[in-house]
Amino acid sequence: MSTLRAMWHAALLQVALTRRDPEHALILLIAPMQTTTMLALTVTEHRTDAVANAVLAPGLIGLWVAALDYAGRIVPEDRWAGRFSPMVAAPVPLGPVVAGRVAMVVLVGAAAFAESWLVAALGFGRVLTVADPALFVLAVAVTCLATVGTATLLSAVLTVSRARDVLQNSLGYPFYILGGILVPVAVLPGWLHPFSHVVFLSWSAELLRDAVHGNAHGWPRSVAAILGLGAAAMAAGLWLTGRYVDQARRNGTVGFA
Template identity: 55%
Template sequence: MSALNALAAAFRLQVALTRRSPGHLMILLTTPLFSVIFLSLVTHGQRPGLLVNAVLAPGLIGVWLMSLDLAASIIEEDRLGGRTELLVASLTPMSLVVFGRISVIALAGALTFVESWLVAVVGFGADIPIDRPLVFVLAVLATCFAMAGTATLLAAIFIVSRARHVFQNALTYPFYILGGVLVPVALLPGWLEPLSRVVFLSWSADLLRGSMSGDLPDPWPAWIAATVGLGAAALAGGVLLINRMVDRSRETASVTNA
């Protein structure tokens, strides 16, 4: 099976699993609440210039939480569902299956941007135009790819972790800060900027804000390339780790407890 066919099959599998058990989509129910909180702070603080930040933050948080949730549970779900043995025995790389399945959730997470925008427009009567819609769509797609690639790497790390939920909880607020999800990286202390630029969210968040306000970073294609590049690097690391774990499972014949 080619890589594209494997990704397509994994994509269809996750769509079917999500339709039967939509637990990973629960964040779609809580994103409007995040939007209300952020928009209330900005509105009552009389900071209309921060409306774009308040709209984008819940969307970025939602995509990250959905992808992180699946990354932390995908291998365990496959074990309980009896799919792990079949995947290890097949010729299809498990890493591609993991990436394909997480991609479904990352793309579904893009709906959180729509939810947040609707809360701002309908609930608060805010005027939130998207000055550069094409750039905005490209930035969302780049963000979803980088999110899926990063989550694939985290899924590999979670496999060998004995404290999966501890790591999962630790990968929320630090990433929101370093990624400039609500507060732009430029406003953070200078010593944090090198760390922030390793987090793909710091590139995509600034690009999304610029595409809505019209104040795009120059040259903006480089920011998309940075987002995609960091996601691809994380994906490469995840593929390498998962493939090595699968090879070890085959050698030791300990698939279920690997």
């Protein structure tokens, strides 16, 4: 079975699991509340220039939360449900299976962008007009791809870590800041900029804002950076997942949590 076909079947498996246990779609309930809070602040302070950021931020947060919240639970949940042993015994590497399942969760998280736009339009009368729709769609697409790659790496890191819950709880707000989600990277202290540049969210947030305002002159560089960082994370995640499975086989711990 090819890698893409394995990922497709893994995505279908995730659809079936989500239908039985839709907790992974809870981000769709959180995004409207986040949009309401951010927009209320911008309207109260009469910051019309910050409306775009207030609408885009919940969408990016939704993607990150969907990836981070679910990524670290794939293997532990599979062990508890008895799915891990058959997956390891299958002739398909576990890495693409994890990536395919994460991709479906990320796709659900991407719906937060549409929710934020609707909340702004219907709840506050602020219709966010996108100056460059084609570039905006491209930015969302490459951001989703990079999120899948990063989530695959997070899944492997959190699986092998003994402090999974601590890492999950601590990888939220620091990345909202470094990723330029809450505020643009340009207003952060200069010594933080190099760290922001290795977080794909910083490129995504800037590209999305530029697409909204219609001044994305350097968009090829941003797209390349997003895809490059996502691909690097995916490669590292697949490698680390393979190492984890090999170690579990050698130690005879495939069937144990």
